[in-house]
Ligand SMILES: Nc1ncnc2c1ncn2[C@@H]1O[C@H](COP(=O)(O)OP(=O)(O)O)[C@@H](O)[C@H]1O
Ligand SMILES: CC(C)(COP(=O)(O)O)[C@@H](O)C(=O)NCCC(=O)O
């Protein structure tokens with residue numbers, strides 16, 4: 001009866017198995033694999049897993065990776081569904097010029113964030129930050145309209161770009177400091193505050209556009225690294241994408257999920 005949620009980013013595949021396709025369903029098992037290890041899912045972490053009844057995922061790592069993951073599910077005879085961002089789904093409306101060109105992970109994370117915010121009280125505008133390979137900073141109004149968002153390089157990409165574009169920046173990872181006094185700390189702090197600064201600008205944009213203080217919510221594999229350096233309180237959520245996939249799955253599979 002179980003439901004398998006998949007979040008395939010540019011660095012890692014994250015998976016979570018739930019008792020059913022419902023936001024309140026019990027989490028049965030979960031894991032994460034770097035993309036170089038995804039060809040061993042069936043013989044590794046997924047070996048002996050009860051056959052899921054439904055699979056819903058989002059993938060931004062390209063068609064080859066998606067096919068490699070599908071191969072790991074062939075013995076299950078379940079047809080996975082992959083989210084494509086649309087004009088509207090699960091209470092969200094998509095303000096992108098070309099809605100389907102919005103990264104599926106961004107769309108799903110916003111759905112998760114929106115329902116989380118609604119469950120906590122009166123509707124508020126939101127800033128949704130996802131810190132993964134790349135960093136995305138989304139603006140959503142209190143009615144669930146995605147207004148637009150920023151894409152920035154993540155920590156790793158920023159460091160690699162600086163290393164490859166200069167002669168003198170090959171140093172170990174440093175600490176975040178207000179006034180860095182060595183190259184390692186200068187690089188680490190520069191990247192962290194570049195992200196924090198971009199987020200702060202988006203908070204200002206949302207506040208003046210919506211006329212209300214936004215709820216700020218952050219997720220992604222490197223979210224914990226950013227949390228202490230933000231200029232305002234952020235709710236750090238383990239995986240907004242799984243929350244969003246459960247919301248979408250409940251609506252997409254409702255007739256079967258009820259049985
Ligand atoms: N235990 C960890 N394993 C992998 N990446 C981690 C870990 N902790 C932090 N990270 C950071 O998180 C980023 C990957 O986050 P993730 O959400 O998996 O990205 P994506 O969704 O783009 O694949 C990496 O850039 C890495 O710096
Ligand atoms: C922005 C992203 C690269 C983020 O990827 P991630 O860091 O999650 O691996 C991904 O959402 C993507 O490829 N988006 C398509 C372009 C867009 O959203 O405009």
Ligand SMILES: [K+]
Pocket residue numbers: 008009010105130132133220
């Ligand atoms: K991601």
